[in-house]
Amino acid sequence: MSGVRVLVGTRKGAFMLTADGKREKWEVSGPHFAGWEMYHLKGSPVDPNRIYASQTSGWFGQMIQRSDDGGKTWQQPGVEPAPPTQPGQMPKPASNKFVYDSAAAPMTTHQWYDGTQHPWEFKRVWHLEPSLTDPDTVYAGIEDAALFRSTDGGVNWHELPGLRGHGTGPKWQPGAGGMCLHTIILDPSDPKRIYIAISAAGAFRTDDGGESWKPINKGLYSKYIPNPTAEIGHCVHHIAMNPTRPGVLFMQKHWDVMRSDDAGDNWKKVSGNLPTDFGFVIDVNSHEPETIYVVPIKSDSEHFVHEGKLRVFRSRTGGNEWEPLTKGLPQKDCYVNVLRDAMAVDSLDKCGVYFGTTGGQVYCSNDAGDSWAPIVHDLPAVLSVEVQTLK
Amino acid sequence: MIRVILPYHLRNLAHVGEEVTLDINGVITQRSVLDALEGQYPMLAGTIRDHVTQQRRPFLRFFACEEDLSHESPDEPLPEAVATGREPFIVIGAIAGG
Numbered sequence: 001m002s003g004v005r006v007l008v009g010t011r012k013g014a015f016m017l018t019a020d021g022k023r024e025k026w027e028v029s030g031p032h033f034a035g036w037e038m039y040h041l042k043g044s045p046v047d048p049n050r051i052y053a054s055q056t057s058g059w060f061g062q063m064i065q066r067s068d069d070g071g072k073t074w075q076q077p078g079v080e081p082a083p084p085t086q087p088g089q090m091p092k093p094a095s096n097k098f099v100y101d102s103a104a105a106p107m108t109t110h111q112w113y114d115g116t117q118h119p120w121e122f123k124r125v126w127h128l129e130p131s132l133t134d135p136d137t138v139y140a141g142i143e144d145a146a147l148f149r150s151t152d153g154g155v156n157w158h159e160l161p162g163l164r165g166h167g168t169g170p171k172w173q174p175g176a177g178g179m180c181l182h183t184i185i186l187d188p189s190d191p192k193r194i195y196i197a198i199s200a201a202g203a204f205r206t207d208d209g210g211e212s213w214k215p216i217n218k219g220l221y222s223k224y225i226p227n228p229t230a231e232i233g234h235c236v237h238h239i240a241m242n243p244t245r246p247g248v249l250f251m252q253k254h255w256d257v258m259r260s261d262d263a264g265d266n267w268k269k270v271s272g273n274l275p276t277d278f279g280f281v282i283d284v285n286s287h288e289p290e291t292i293y294v295v296p297i298k299s300d301s302e303h304f305v306h307e308g309k310l311r312v313f314r315s316r317t318g319g320n321e322w323e324p325l326t327k328g329l330p331q332k333d334c335y336v337n338v339l340r341d342a343m344a345v346d347s348l349d350k351c352g353v354y355f356g357t358t359g360g361q362v363y364c365s366n367d368a369g370d371s372w373a374p375i376v377h378d379l380p381a382v383l384s385v386e387v388q389t390l391k
Numbered sequence: 392m393i394r395v396i397l398p399y400h401l402r403n404l405a406h407v408g409e410e411v412t413l414d415i416n417g418v419i420t421q422r423s424v425l426d427a428l429e430g431q432y433p434m435l436a437g438t439i440r441d442h443v444t445q446q447r448r449p450f451l452r453f454f455a456c457e458e459d460l461s462h463e464s465p466d467e468p469l470p471e472a473v474a475t476g477r478e479p480f481i482v483i484g485a486i487a488g489g
Contacts, residue, residue, distance in 0.1 A: 035399070035400060036400065057400065059398075059448065059450040059451060060400055060401060060404075060438040060448065060451075060484075061437050061441075063438075076404075076434050096436070099442060
């Protein structure tokens with residue numbers, strides 16, 4: 001029987017929520033890696049038992065964890081689960097070693113908050129994107145912004161330096177959350193095409209497997225940068241794509257909900273009748289590629305939902321016309337945020353939609369957004385939500 | 392035998408208790424202790440010292456014999472009591488939050 005496994009990263013550990021295809025009764029597992037910031041967990045679409053996790057700490061740095069049994073057990077890739085009996089018996093691990101490729105792309109500077117130039121410094125892995133075809137290949141989006149790849153199951157990581165070396169780096173600047181590469185979208189119809197997004201630089205696309213990158217920000221307008229239509233400098237919060245239509249992209253920018261019908265070459269605003277078009281998450285229904293979901297947030301100064309009401313807005317027309325989805329969601333005295341990687345959709349029929357809040361709730365809709373129910377109420381602040389559809 | 396006390400999260404990462412012991416030949420310094428620690432528990436590589444610079448991570452400190460050794464040279468010999476195993480070398484997280 002089909003089912004789902006929801007992977008939840010929080011400020012203080014990871015949780016896994018499982019249910020059968022009805023998505024009504026849930027089992028909760030966790031906290032895994034209790035006390036650590038779990039920025040993102042994602043399963044391989046090729047092998048759902050293979051899950052990668054980003055475990056991070058301001059004290060102890062970055063770890064990568066991997067499970068090969070659907071999250072029952074975990075290990076740092078390249079390190080055996082049990083300690084050695086003698087020194088030197090085990091291979092030197094490199095799974096948490098993210099070193100910029102300064103030989104291929106010299107270390108330059110980026111713009112700091114005050115406009116001065118600042119050196120690139122590795123801080124953490126924001127997003128892990130497993131390959132669509134190989135469970136041992138996985139991409140990592142990091143802060144300070146760069147794209148890394150492992151082809152050996154997360155044991156060794158190498159930068160794809162063409163992005164950081166694009167030449168526009170001195171114009172990139174950190175958003176409130178840091179200068180992070182937070183979105184990685186692999187095109188299922190073209191293995192050499194990858195989309196990424198950086199706060200605050202904008203969106204980029206490669207058509208040659210990561211060798212070279214093109215900014216794809218035409219049509220974006222950001223009044224908070226000196227030139228609102230600049231090629232570089234936009235604070236893109238998240239991008240989503242339905243795999244059946246890989247050329248169509250939807251973007252939640254700092255302000256503005258946008259869409260592109262030509263693989264990012266041109267964007268147009270589709271905020272329409274949203275009560276506010278600031279926000280972080282955006283996702284696309286897995287069966288209806290013109291049905292999209294956002295959670296409007298009041299403003300860039302007040303990072304909580306508008307009017308104290310937790311509302312998901314759905315457009316069935318690819319944008320512009322939006323309806324609030326409120327059934328089962330708190331409609332008064334609610335002041336949570338929904339962070340950029342904290343929404344996901346499953347591929348069951350009807351499409352399941354999931355999101356997590358900074359208040360520690362994870363909600364599920366098993367009917368494409370018509371109604372919602374909390375899976376859990378009281379987790380630590382949710383950083384990311386992914387879902388695996390299990391056959 | 393050198394005794395090292397680790398903070399809570401690193402104990403969990405290495406699957407060990409509060410204190411680990413290391414056998415080290417030669418001069419006992421911060422560097423030789425941390426090299427031996429990472430050799431025995433490779434999952435700790437990069438967690439105490441930066442992978443590239445080998446500098447102590449900024450939110451960690453090193454104590455021994457009621458002294459703060461965080462800013463000593465990594466190649467300075469550690470106190471005799473640490474070298475003989477009478478006192479532990481303590482890796483401790485900065486107290487701010489967590």
